[in-house]
Amino acid sequence: MQTIFEKLSYAAKININEYNNEYMNNISTIYPVVTNPNLLKSRIKTKNIQDAESLLRFSLVFNDLSLFTYNGGNELVMILLQKEWFEKNFSKFGAEIRLSKQKFDELGFDSENPQISPAFIFTQGDEINRFADQLYPFIANGRLLFQPDRSLLYLEGENENGGRTFNTLDVSQFSSLESWEIIDESNSRPISLQYESNNNLNQHSIFEITIPYLEGVKFSDLAKILEDENDLISGLRSSIKQAILESGDTHDLLTVRRDIIDPKIDALNRKFKSTVNSHAFRIAGAAVGTVALAYTSASTAGLSSAIATICGSGGIGLLGKEYSIYKEKINELRDDPYYFLWRCKNVAKHTKK
Numbered sequence: 001m002q003t004i005f006e007k008l009s010y011a012a013k014i015n016i017n018e019y020n021n022e023y024m025n026n027i028s029t030i031y032p033v034v035t036n037p038n039l040l041k042s043r044i045k046t047k048n049i050q051d052a053e054s055l056l057r058f059s060l061v062f063n064d065l066s067l068f069t070y071n072g073g074n075e076l077v078m079i080l081l082q083k084e085w086f087e088k089n090f091s092k093f094g095a096e097i098r099l100s101k102q103k104f105d106e107l108g109f110d111s112e113n114p115q116i117s118p119a120f121i122f123t124q125g126d127e128i129n130r131f132a133d134q135l136y137p138f139i140a141n142g143r144l145l146f147q148p149d150r151s152l153l154y155l156e157g158e159n160e161n162g163g164r165t166f167n168t169l170d171v172s173q174f175s176s177l178e179s180w181e182i183i184d185e186s187n188s189r190p191i192s193l194q195y196e197s198n199n200n201l202n203q204h205s206i207f208e209i210t211i212p213y214l215e216g217v218k219f220s221d222l223a224k225i226l227e228d229e230n231d232l233i234s235g236l237r238s239s240i241k242q243a244i245l246e247s248g249d250t251h252d253l254l255t256v257r258r259d260i261i262d263p264k265i266d267a268l269n270r271k272f273k274s275t276v277n278s279h280a281f282r283i284a285g286a287a288v289g290t291v292a293l294a295y296t297s298a299s300t301a302g303l304s305s306a307i308a309t310i311c312g313s314g315g316i317g318l319l320g321k322e323y324s325i326y327k328e329k330i331n332e333l334r335d336d337p338y339y340f341l342w343r344c345k346n347v348a349k350h351t352k353k
Contacts, residue, residue, distance in 0.1 A: 004029050007022055008139050010136075012139055013132070013133055016132050016146070019146060020122045023145075023146070023148070024120075031176065033142075034145070034147075034173065034174065039064040040065070041065045041067065042059045043069065043174070044059060044066065046072065047071055047072035048072060049128070054211055054214070054215060057217065057219075058207050058211055060143055061210070064143070065143060066138075066144050069147045071121065072123065077121070078119050078120070078122075079119060080118070081118040081119060081120065086177070086178075092178055095177065095178055095180050096179045097152065098180065098181045099181070107154065107169075115155040117153045118152060118171075119151050119153045119168070120148035121149040121151055122148045122149075128146075134219045135219055137220070137223035141226075141227065143226070150170070150173055150180075152168065154166065154169065170182070206237070206241070209253055209261065210240065213344050213348075214341075214348075215348065216351060217347055218347075222344070225343055225344060225347065232334065235337040236338065238337070243260045244256060261338060265338050265345060268339060269346070272342075
């Protein structure tokens with residue numbers, strides 16, 4: 001499955017049309033992941049990409065898989081899924097369409113010939129191309145799928161001139177492609193946009209508490225932090241839930257953030273500064289992270305020459321010892337469940353400068 005995500009990621013970096021083609025070519029492999037009940041999943045659907053960015057940051061951190069559907073813009077492509085398509089991809093001759101009798105009667109369907117067609121609606125254009133180029137790392141590591149709008153196209157009516165009017169019904173993104181179930185979007189679980197999730201956590205509360213720390217983090221930086229600190233997410237989620245429970249019946253989220261989480265993150269920041277200041281890691285004004293990166297990635301010969309120039313011939317041994325102690329102290333900071341949010345906040349702060 002990882003190979004498919006890598007292919008989708010590569011296609012998304014080219015443009016959204018390449019991604020859509022790759023998606024359709026691998027649909028039978030992709031959809032078992034989308035419908036996997038063991039994954040925490042969310043779906044974000046929006047007409048405005050900018051409005052969705054905060055919610056997407058949150059979803060990428062707190063869900064195993066985020067499904068992003070963009071139905072804005074003026075360039076739409078609808079693909080009607082014929083019976084032969086289902087047979088080719090799922091060895092089933094067509095799909096089951098499920099809706100209540102009340103909805104069936106409300107829409108005025110002919111019971112003998114309801115004229116309903118399953119369809120995918122893809123959005124194209126420069127805006128979604130630019131967004132896909134930012135988010136392709138999350139596709140590569142299996143955290144994100146750009147998802148077409150899954151709809152049922154139906155004949156709404158005919159006029160006296162013989163013209164025909166068609167409309168669409170939204171379908172649950174989490175159901176299998178063999179069964180198309182009409183959903184009522186007003187009953188989905190919104191946060192600030194239309195948002196569906198199979199996660200039984202109180203996502204709204206966690207969103208309100210954590211989004212101030214995630215805002216301003218570039219998607220490229222967030223992808224790197226998630227890659228480095230993914231093992232911290234479950235502990236962070238549990239700690240936030242506990243903080244909400246300890247706040248009492250009122251669940252004043254601002255108070256939780258101000259009185260519980262902010263002090264812990266401030267304490268982490270003080271520990272980090274103390275660690276930095278207590279070790280000889282600032283060479284010619286370079287940031288600790290830059291020096292550490294250079295130390296671990298540069299060739300021994302090149303780095304030795306640079307340090308010897310600045311620190312003298314004993315610089316290598318001194319820096320090696322200091323780096324070892326420094327790294328040990330930083331790893332101790334990671335034991336704090338709020339380290340992930342501290343790192344995000346720190347990155348966002350330096351991005352603004």
